[in-house]
Every structure is written in C-alpha cells, then in structure tokens.
Amino acid sequence: MPATGKKNFSKTASNENGRILPFLIADAAYLLIVYGWLVTMQPVGLSYRQAATPDEIHLLPRLIFQQMHRWFGDSMPGYLVVNFLLLYGCMVLIFFLTRLITRGPWWLGSVSAVLFMANPIKSTALLSIGGIQWLLPGLLGLAVLLLYALCRSGSMIGHKWLPFLTYLLVSVFTPSNIPLFAVIFVLEEICFKKAERSVTRHHIYIAAAGILLLFFSGQIFLPHALSLHAMFIPLLLLLNPIGFLSSTFSFFSYYTIAFYIGLAAGLTLLCFFMRRYRHPAFIFGILGAFAFRIGQGSLPIDLVTLENSSTLLIPTALAAVGAAGFFLALSEIPHWNTSVVRLSTLVCCAAMLCQIWVNLQWYRAGADIARFRTAARISAEEHPGQYLAVFPDIDYVGFVPYFLSETLRPIDRNTSALPVYSPASFSVMPPLRAEVLVYAPNLAVASITGFDEKGKPDFRPLSHDWWRQRLFRSGSRVLTREAGDHLFPLHRIPFP
Known part of the structure; x- marks a missing residue:
C-alpha cells in the first residue's frame, strides 16, 4: 500500500542511519565527475555581459562578485571553483533537508542532492562568472528551509524564533528569497501534524512578514508579477530542463487551445500521482515549487533558450526533495520495494549524463568564442x-x-x-x-x-x-x- 500522508509520516521511515560522511564524499565525487573537467573552459558571452553590468546584481552577491573580480580578473577557473563550492553547499543542505522531511534513509538525501546537481536548469549559474547572483541566494534560501525544519523536528526546539529572524535577514539581502514564506507555510501544513505544531504559529508570522516584504520591496507591483502564466508555466522546465524546440514553442503559442489541453492533461496526471503516492515529502516538493513562484512573474524565463532559468534554483531543489519522497513512497509498495534503489540510481545516472551533454555544449561554445575573440583582435590590428x-x-x-x-x-x-x-x-x-x-x-x-x-x-x-x-x-x-x-x-x- 502507498504511504497515507500525515498518518504515517510521524513513524520512523527507516532504522538505517548509516554514516553521513561517505554519502557526502560520494556527492562531491559525483559533482567532480560532472563538472570538474570544466575548469579549463573559456567564458561564454554571458560572462562578458555580467562583468560589464555588475549593478544588475543584488547587493550582497554584487559585493562578493566585485571582490571576486578583483581577485580573479579574467581567470575563468577561479569563478568556476567558487560556483562549484556554492553548488556543493546547496547539495549538502538538500541532503540534510531531505532526511528531515522524509525521515527516511540517508541515501535518499544523496539521491535528491544528485538530482539537483545534475539538473541543466541552473547551468547558467554554474558556468558563468556571475553565477554567484543565483547560487548565493539559493544557498541562503535552502539554509532558511533547513533551519526551519531543524527547529520543527525537535533538533533545535529552543530556538523557535531563529528561523523567523533568519528569514528576515536573508530576504533583506537577497530579495529573490522573499517567496520562501510561502514554501515554509506549505512545509508546515503538509509535513507536520497538527499535534506537532507550535502554539505560537511561527510559520504564520513568517508568512505575514513575507507578504509585507513583497509589497515593501515593490516586487508585487512589477509588470506581470502576478500573471499565472509568467509565474507557473516556467516550471515546465523542471520536466524538460534542456528547453523546448522553437518550433514546439511556436506551435503552442499559435494554437493556444492545444497548449491548454496539454496543460490540463498534465495537471490531471500530476494530481493523480499526488493522490496515488501521498507521501508528504512528495507533495511538499511539488507544492513548494509552485509556492516559491508566487509574485515572481515579472522576470520572464525563456522556455527555448533557458534565459533566466537559474532563478528556478530553489524550485529545482524542492522538486529534488519531492523526487526523494516519491522514491520513499514507492519503497512502501511491496511490488517496488526491492527495485527502488536501482530505479533511483538509474534516474540519477540519466540526469548526470544529460548534464554532461549540456556541459559539452557550453565547453564548445567557450572554444568558439575564444576563436571569435582571436579573429576580432587580428582584425582590429589590421584595421586600427x-x-x-x-x-x-x-x-x-x-x-x-x-x-x-x-x-x-x-x-x-x-x-x-x-x-x-x-x-x-x-x-x-x-x-x-x-x-x-x-x-x-x-x-x-x-x-x-x-x-x-x-x-x-x-x-x-x-x-x-x-x-x-x-x-x-x-x-x-x-x-x-x-x-x-x-x-x-x-x-x-x-x-x-
């Protein structure tokens, strides 16, 4: 039988605690396999644009980026190493967040961390010199979620106000994390039983503060900020992280009835899976990804070129946690119990191969651009x-x-x-x-x-x-x- 949501969530999902360190070392090894060889790549055009327009980055990431610029100059490996370290930090946070939310075995945390690491949606953040503008807010946002889960799980029961204060601080310095209030609200409502909820309702305080921040920051008043299409359609990239063909996009833009029929069918299928595999972590991963997009429709995300897709870093992490919850729900079905580890391993391997293929495209682009710059320099010398x-x-x-x-x-x-x-x-x-x-x-x-x-x-x-x-x-x-x-x-x- 599948998990029955809140009724089974309070039970221990597994007695297998294992050792944490081997999983973290393995995750680092996976990251090096997928990305380590890219330290020799040349910068693509986006990196030059980021270097010329640092004022477009929020305050805290901008200050760090400017310091990195003074340290590394035009040395691409330095920026990439920082990006990879931030990515690994996100993986570690996802690893522990998955453990707290699923209350399952440690290997599930490794699965969600690898699925996050090997998702091409965030390639722009990893392979450009200004990737810190997305990776640092993502790291801080995941830290807020982990801190809240720790306080709610009893590990830090005496620090109930710490998540609220941390959320305020992170939202002020990285405004892209303001929608975390909705994710925390979903986390509380889905993953904690009513009997476990704190009397003071800290998630409600965080939600109230987040709504005020949306107004005071002006995000809610930006054009298309509350457009359902602009907020939620980009989440299709979680299913197709390498983007859509321009012809496919043109077809659905021209024949909107076909788009809405496909969207209705997809939502119906999603609801079926949420009802069939009712593990709280699975449901939280899906609803949390939607929740984070509230009020974020002002920055358009291109479904073909993946422009601005790195803003989906937090939804990508939540989807990875939801995938871990899905595998845990499968493990509770006798027919699938012995196959879940193999299935999750195959999914992770497929994701890593997909990311390596994407990395090859970026690597070749860097080589193309290096040749173009050489040709431009020669032309400039010939025609001063x-x-x-x-x-x-x-x-x-x-x-x-x-x-x-x-x-x-x-x-x-x-x-x-x-x-x-x-x-x-x-x-x-x-x-x-x-x-x-x-x-x-x-x-x-x-x-x-x-x-x-x-x-x-x-x-x-x-x-x-x-x-x-x-x-x-x-x-x-x-x-x-x-x-x-x-x-x-x-x-x-x-x-x-």
Whole structure:
C-alpha cells in the first residue's frame, strides 16, 4: 500500500542511519565527475555581459562578485571553483533537508542532492562568472528551509524564533528569497501534524512578514508579477530542463487551445500521482515549487533558450526533495520495494549524463568564442581605429548564451572594448553552422543553419523531420539585412 500522508509520516521511515560522511564524499565525487573537467573552459558571452553590468546584481552577491573580480580578473577557473563550492553547499543542505522531511534513509538525501546537481536548469549559474547572483541566494534560501525544519523536528526546539529572524535577514539581502514564506507555510501544513505544531504559529508570522516584504520591496507591483502564466508555466522546465524546440514553442503559442489541453492533461496526471503516492515529502516538493513562484512573474524565463532559468534554483531543489519522497513512497509498495534503489540510481545516472551533454555544449561554445575573440583582435590590428561588423551576431545557440558582440567587452576592466557594430542578432538551434554569402557596406547575406523566420508554424509531431530537427541539425535559411541610410562597417570580423 502507498504511504497515507500525515498518518504515517510521524513513524520512523527507516532504522538505517548509516554514516553521513561517505554519502557526502560520494556527492562531491559525483559533482567532480560532472563538472570538474570544466575548469579549463573559456567564458561564454554571458560572462562578458555580467562583468560589464555588475549593478544588475543584488547587493550582497554584487559585493562578493566585485571582490571576486578583483581577485580573479579574467581567470575563468577561479569563478568556476567558487560556483562549484556554492553548488556543493546547496547539495549538502538538500541532503540534510531531505532526511528531515522524509525521515527516511540517508541515501535518499544523496539521491535528491544528485538530482539537483545534475539538473541543466541552473547551468547558467554554474558556468558563468556571475553565477554567484543565483547560487548565493539559493544557498541562503535552502539554509532558511533547513533551519526551519531543524527547529520543527525537535533538533533545535529552543530556538523557535531563529528561523523567523533568519528569514528576515536573508530576504533583506537577497530579495529573490522573499517567496520562501510561502514554501515554509506549505512545509508546515503538509509535513507536520497538527499535534506537532507550535502554539505560537511561527510559520504564520513568517508568512505575514513575507507578504509585507513583497509589497515593501515593490516586487508585487512589477509588470506581470502576478500573471499565472509568467509565474507557473516556467516550471515546465523542471520536466524538460534542456528547453523546448522553437518550433514546439511556436506551435503552442499559435494554437493556444492545444497548449491548454496539454496543460490540463498534465495537471490531471500530476494530481493523480499526488493522490496515488501521498507521501508528504512528495507533495511538499511539488507544492513548494509552485509556492516559491508566487509574485515572481515579472522576470520572464525563456522556455527555448533557458534565459533566466537559474532563478528556478530553489524550485529545482524542492522538486529534488519531492523526487526523494516519491522514491520513499514507492519503497512502501511491496511490488517496488526491492527495485527502488536501482530505479533511483538509474534516474540519477540519466540526469548526470544529460548534464554532461549540456556541459559539452557550453565547453564548445567557450572554444568558439575564444576563436571569435582571436579573429576580432587580428582584425582590429589590421584595421586600427575602424569599426568592425559582427555578422552574423549570435545571441543563443540552443540554450548556450553566445552573445558574440558582448564578448568584445573586456572582463578585465583595465582593457578597452573593441569598436564593433552588429547589423543583426538572432538565436539558432545547435550546432552552429553559418556561411556569409555577401557582405558589403549596404548589404549582408548569410546562410544560417537552425534559424527560423517568424511565421505560422509547420509542426508535425513525431514525423521524420521533427525527429531530425530534434536530434540533428535543421535546414539552413538565408538571412538578409540591408543597411538603409546608415552603411555597415567596411570590414567584418571573419567568424565563423
């Protein structure tokens, strides 16, 4: 029989405590396997943009980022090591949070930590120099949740006001964590029996403070902050963390009835699983991910390029905890009892392989951009003092932020940027294949693989062309730009 929610949650899920240290060492080893080899990668275009615009980062992460900039300069490995350490800190917090919420064996904590670590949603945070703007708030937010769970589990029963004060402090310095009040409220209502609740209702105090902070910070008044579509549709990336095809996105944008039918079917299936496997940790992981998105619709998340997807770091962690609760619920079903460990291991291995594939795309992008910068430097030496054209100017290749024209901004502020002009910027599907057919001061023509002009989508699910576009490269299109009244620069940076 499946777990029956609160009635079974107070019982000890397992007598197997094991040793904590081997699991933490194993988690560190998994992280090194997936990410360790990336310390030699070159920065992508997003890193150059982050170096040029540090004021867009919240106060506390910005101060640390500026100090890192003074320490590391344009040395990419230093930033990556800090990012990986912050990621491991998040994994440790998830490990213990899973144990407290599921009250199951320690290996479940390792499963949730690995699923979080190997989720491509947060690749931008890990593989760019400004990743601390997402990783540090994520680490602090998870620390608040763990502290609350510790106080509610009896481990720190004499410090009931500590989570409230910590939540206020963290929310002031990292405003992106203000929605944690809703997550804490869900945690209290789902994972603790009424008999266990504190008389003073600290989760209600935190919720009241969080609602006030939403208003005083102005988040609630930003455009689309309360849009249901903007708040919750990005959570689809938890199911498809490598993003959607542009043709798929265009189809559902054009045929909205198909989108709503699919959404209704997905929500129905989700409710079925929540009712079928009613372990509190599983339900908390799902509802907590939704709760954290309350009032967060003002920052758009692109479902194709994954732009701003690193803001889903906390929902990703909660989904990983929910996955651990799902595996624990399965273990209580006799038919699945002996297969849960194997199943969870396979899921973790699949997630790690997916993340390694994503990392390869970033690594290749860094190499491409290094070649582009070399070509730009040579062109600048050959044509001193003249503007150079960046054509074609690539923003995204799939989910990797190239931002070619941005890469000519220096990470090291002691050097100057090259004078460049971009006739046109656009995104393409991988792999990057481009050929400049014509370039003149009044006309630029290029053949681009994976580039689609906007229009009514031609979408045939599961057809030969659909699979070919998903697994290989799509056909090429010709991109034409005319100069009009203002001529293009005489010389173009020869790339690709």
